[in-house]
């Protein structure tokens with residue numbers, strides 16, 4: 001029995017839930033918790049009806065924190081979203097308080113599974129979860145730059161008319177304005193990216209990836225489908241014990257921080273990270289991004 005508890009059934013949470021019931025993610029039970037209890041109940045009912053059309057039987061319900069006892073994954077997407085023009089870092093105060101209340105409830109339960117964090121500012125909230133839960137680092141996973149990586153692969157695949165699965169390019173660092181692309185280690189098939197993309201195209205792609213959320217939020221108020229699918233893929237990798245590489249945010253000792261970096265994920269959580277051979281320029285860009293996250297974390301009074 002693979003059980004997921006979803007906390008926060010807004011746009012992101014429900015896109016994740018809907019992706020799960022449309023996939024083969026091996027989720028047997030999905031419990032939805034939200035401070036807005038009626039919303040959780042309504043979403044659960046709607047999803048239950050949809051699941052009767054899905055390939056696998058999934059038990060769905062609105063629940064409470066006692067459901068966390070035997071959960072394998074708790075996905076937290078509760079908290080405030082960005083308003084037009086706001087950065088992800090602007091959300092810290094409100095979302096820290098939301099996490100304090102949620103994790104103190106989970107700490108009262110027997111939960112011993114994997115935390116999967118989606119709330120922004122992502123890397124900071126992943127670190128907050130680590131600190132407040134006292135869980136080992138390999139069990140606290142933030143979605144990191146998986147969405148940004150998906151956006152980058154989409155852009156490259158459109159430009160080159162190639163399947164995104166053959167594009168081995170990553171966005172790393174903060175899930176936010178300082179994120180960066182280590183182009184020197186990116187590959188299209190087995191070839192260096194430089195064979196296909198010039199400097200100005202690469203610069204434009206980084207700019208477009210960084211601006212995606214601002215652009216979408218300006219037009220429709222939130223972003224949801226992309227992150228919903230990424231969270232579903234991470235869940236699938238955990239339950240399939242697939243040892244898949246994602247640019248998740250996890251605490252990496254050598255960086256002394258939670259940051260988006262390519263890590264290997266399986267049934268136990270994060271198995272380890274993959275070493276990247278960055279150029280000195282990329283190295284300093286990555287370090288700048290790391291410092292951005294650390295400077296916000298420093299301001300939190302735990």
Ligand code: NAD
Nearest residue numbers: 008009010011012034035078079080081118119120147227
């Ligand atoms: P939303 O406003 O639609 O949903 C938030 C939900 O959280 C609401 O249903 C609200 O009732 C619930 N909530 C608030 N406080 C709670 C509490 N204490 N306990 C339980 N539930 C609580 O917001 P959204 O669009 O779903 O975004 C959620 C978060 O995900 C935001 O922080 C957003 O910035 C972030 N996000 C992350 C990514 C990513 O790549 N990681 C992508 C998009 C959005």
